[in-house]
Amino acid sequence: MKKICVIGLGYIGLPTASVFARAGYEVLGVDVNQKVVDSLNEGKVTIEEVNLPELVKEVVAKGNLKASVSPEKADVFIIAVPTPIHEDHRANVDYVEEATKSILPYLEKGNIVIVESTIPPRTMDDLVAPILKEGGFDPYNDIYVAHCPERVLPGRILIELIENTRIVGGLTPEAAKKAGDVYRAVITGDVVETEAVTAEMSKLMENTFRDVNIALANELAKISARLGVNAHDVIKLANKHPRVNIHLPGPGVGGHCLAVDPYFIVEKAPEESPLIAESRRINNSMPDFVVEQVKRLTAELDHPVVAVAGLTYKGNIDDIRESPAMEIAHMLLDNKRYDVRITDPHVSEDQVHFNLQSFSDAISGANVLVVLVDHDEFKQIDQQELIEKMATPVVFDTRNCTGIDNPGITLYRIGDLKKLTAIQQG
Ligand SMILES: NC(=O)c1ccc[n+]([C@@H]2O[C@H](COP(=O)([O-])OP(=O)(O)OC[C@H]3O[C@@H](n4cnc5c(N)ncnc54)[C@H](O)[C@@H]3O)[C@@H](O)[C@H]2O)c1
Incomplete structure (x- = not known):
């Protein structure tokens, strides 16, 4: 049976580790936060997510899930650390860098390394691969390296982890296949293989699509306030068109995905992304x-x-x-x-x-x-x-x-x- 090491035990890492542990894998969850590690080893969770406390209690009691502040040798390493933005909206990939470096002493040829964190386009090629290379591995031959972005909805994470389609972007087609098989063993959703950069961009465009469309609805709300129009009636009527789906306006866009991911694209291609940047500004207003x-x-x-x-x-x-x-x-x-x-x-x-x-x-x-x-x-x-x-x-x-x-x-x-x-x- 395979051993899996999950780096980062937050909203994504902990449910992921628990799901693999429930499927019978030996899972080590790693987090730099000692409190998170101690709670987990007591079978307790530090985040709110439907049905997660029960599942964690069960898999820790069975001995399938353990936690530690440092990694161990494993067959598969899954990195699920934060990727926030700096004040100036540039991506902060420091945690991904640290997490990748932290597995180097435990990595062996033939291992699978998967980054689940949402990352700017080309991060797998330009940041993760060079770190692995410096660690003495050929990331295109010795190990199987892939990006598998997460698209779960908080509140439904344990359901969607299993049912959603997963995009697995490998540094090589073989890496995509190997990493895909890791998910195929436990999920019921489809697993689609592609290149790393395509997987990175597809995740970012999912959230960017939503951010831009919410910006359009918010702009409509502001126009409506100026003109004395009821935007909700406008949206209801416009959406009767078979190919129109205007989103709902709101107080802004938050969270670490929709309000963050579009900046990853803007940073890498600023000249080409004025619509994405303006949508961020509208939602921020x-x-x-x-x-x-x-x-x-x-x-x-x-x-x-x-x-x-x-x-x-x-x-x-x-x-x-x-x-x-x-x-x-x-x-x-x-x-x-x-x-x-x-x-x-x-x-x-x-x-x-x-x-x-x-x-x-x-x-x-x-x-x-x-x-x-x-x-x-x-x-x-x-x-x-x-x-x-x-x-x-x-x-x-x-x-x-x-x-x-x-x-x-x-x-x-x-x-x-x-x-x-x-x-x-x-
Ligand atoms: N939460 C979501 O709904 C969601 C959905 C899709 C994608 N994502 C992406 O998944 C990634 C993880 O998000 P999250 O919400 O789980 O973050 P989180 O902040 O809830 O958890 C991250 C955990 O990683 C730990 N950590 C940081 N650096 C570490 C290191 N070097 N080694 C070990 N542990 C480390 C932190 O202590 C923390 O417990 C992000 O890139 C995020 O954008 C999140």
Whole structure:
């Protein structure tokens, strides 16, 4: 039975390691964070993901999954470390570099090395391969090196790891085949083999496609606010065209994928990617747009109480990385005009370094409730409670998720600010 070493035990590495361990492989999970390693060896997880705690407990108890701060000899090495961006939006591939170097002392001819981290185009050829070469291996002959990007949806990771189609880009066709076989043994989805650079670009273009389309919807929302149009009606009608699918506008794009990956392309081909770069700028401008609408909604009040619901970058997860909701919360907190009360049932205070309240406390006495995340809890808001507890039952639903229909509540949405425009135009 093959031994697999998974480097990086975060949202991707830990579920991946657990899935291979469940299939009977001997898996060593490696992380530089001692806390993550210690928890895992106790059968506990440090991240929130559906059904993961149960699976980890099971595979650790069976002895199939162990954790350590350093790698060991294995047949397959899977690298799933972060690839964030620097302040200036350049890719930070330092973790990939470190992780690749960390396996060198344990690597042997015939091993398979897979990078799952999302990486800028040509990283496998220009960064990973040279490191392996310096370590004394010919990356095109001695070992099988491939990029296999991950496209799972947080909240459904354990399902999608098994069911999604995997793209496996090898430095050589043989490497693609060998790495593909690693996944074929445990997943039910298709495994498609290609070249490393094509796999890198395909992953980046998936997220770029979505980012650009969200930017278009956000631009429509801004145009609609200017012209007094309901963008949601426009989208509904336009999407009746058989080949049109306009996305929904929102408070911005967050997370470590959609808000990051397009920059990897822009960095490598800036002249050729003005649309991608502009889409990033449009989506980055949405937190300002939201705060501007909160200002308009509370213009008549001296010290408005603003309840903020949701901090994560998307619904039903605990991840606040690159979250536009966090940016909006900070902007509101920094403005002393507002008394800001923040609630998020999926986020703890040590993640955010400011006070959090229960939903009920946050809305009590509030002049406006700004919903920034489509958590299930906010999709089932008790509308009567809003009427009873808020000072003025006004909701700004930036995710179009609350389904508020009680005439006692004034509802605004991104893309549907007609009422506000009408009030202010007198
Ligand atoms: N989370 C997602 O939904 C998702 C989806 C698709 C792709 N990705 C990509 O997968 C990669 C991993 O993302 P993640 O969300 O799992 O990150 P994460 O931050 O949740 O976890 C990464 C882990 O790697 C560890 N680490 C960092 N450097 C290390 C090293 N040199 N050796 C060992 N461990 C190290 C960190 O301590 C951390 O625990 C990124 O490139 C990301 O863009 C993530």
